[in-house]
Amino acid sequence: MPVKITLAQAMGTCFGVQDAIDMALDPIYRGKLTVVGQLVHNPQVTERLLANGVRIVERDQIDSITTEAVMITAHGASDSTKADLQKRGFTVYDATCPLVIRLHKLARFLEREGWFPVIVGKADHVEVKGVVGNLKASAVVYHERDLEQLRGHERLGVVSQTTNRLDKVNTILDAMRKLPWVREVRFIDTVCQPVKERQAAIATLLEADIDLGIVVGGRNSANTAKLREVIADRGIAAFHVERPEEVEPRWFVTRRHVGITAGTSTPQDVIEAVYQRVREIVAQPAAADHA
Ligand code: SF4
Incomplete structure (x- = not known):
């Protein structure tokens, strides 16, 4: 087949x-x-x-x-x-x-309105560092274990790094709402539209019943890594590649349906080159079987 x-x-x-x-x-x-x-x-x-x-x-x-x-x-x-x-x-x-500028503005707005600003994201990411640098006081959380730093703050004004998975943000928001000292949580959704579109496109790929995912993007691209994670979380084999030559024929042994996607910083010609490499591999079933 x-x-x-x-x-x-x-x-x-x-x-x-x-x-x-x-x-x-x-x-x-x-x-x-x-x-x-x-x-x-x-x-x-x-x-x-x-x-x-x-x-x-x-x-x-x-x-x-x-x-x-x-x-x-x-x-x-x-x-x-x-x-x-x-x-x-x-x-x-x-x-x-402009969507990062929007994130900056909304974080400052929440601070001005008396909320304690919380950014859901990676503290060492350059986008998050920029937002934090414009606030008087704030906290950056990514895992539930980070929530202890919110102790004493009753009104939390929450924004997200633009490239986060919205389901992950919602999970951490739920945990924030359950903190015994928290009275109110206000969340403004700052996950950007192109990232949401790429996440929705992944959902469509998963509905199409792929059994192998290939995600193209820079090794240190956060959103590319997150796209791979979404596929892997469903128990589907998923690989993150930077270049076509990294695609290995052995990944295709016994596969029926391959889904290809890419992060928001991946140029079209690199996606095209990876696509061509995959086409060449699957066109040679004998090569895939023996790799
Ligand atoms: S992923 Fe792209 S569109 Fe979204 S905030 Fe970053 S640069 Fe802007």
């Missing part, structure tokens, strides 16, 4: 990431721009940027910047980070995604 391949209806680069890449690759910035932090969590995009004369430094390497202009990535940064760059004399180009 031939192996069926289904591509997710929504996948790959979101508009926020694409706009940031387009800005950085604009020829007018060639050789003049340093991106502070990884513009997107994808190695192929990073290679393209470097080949186009864009320099990339980590946030703790700002002292080493030699270009006139710097760029804030789609993940955003705190106002103090931007002000610091301006104070150092750089022209700052801000590629923060």
Whole structure:
């Protein structure tokens, strides 16, 4: 029986990431721009940027910047980070995604309205660091074990890192509501629409009864890893690959239906290359059987 391949209806680069890449690759910035932090969590995009004369430094390497202009990535940064760059004399180009700006605004709104701001997300993620940096006091939670830091705060105003799984956010919200000292929890949904569309597309793939999932994206792309997790949580074999050559023929032995999806920072041509590799493998059943 031939192996069926289904591509997710929504996948790959979101508009926020694409706009940031387009800005950085604009020829007018060639050789003049340093991106502070990884513009997107994808190695192929990073290679393209470097080949186009864009320099990339980590946030703790700002002292080493030699270009006139710097760029804030789609993940955003705190106002103090931007002000610091301006104070150092750089022209700052801000590629923060509008949906990350919305997250910043809503977290500040909750703080202004007297709620204790809680961000559901990974404390070490650059987007979360930017949000936290704009608040007077806040907490970042990801697991139930993180909730102890909310002790003493009765009114919690909760937002989410834009790339979270909404079901996971809801689980932690339920746990927050059960904390004995908490009187009220107000949640504003800041998981972004493109991420929700990609999660919905995965649900459709799962309904289509796939028995193997391949998720394409950078090794350090949080949303790619989460997409793989959604498939694996259903007990379905799921692999996260950065490049087509990582797809192994042995994964396809005895499979009937392969679903392919990709994170929000994965370029279309990389998805296409992985798709072609999968097509080649499944077209050679003998190769798959003996790999
Ligand atoms: S994942 Fe969502 S929030 Fe992040 S850059 Fe893309 S659209 Fe914007």
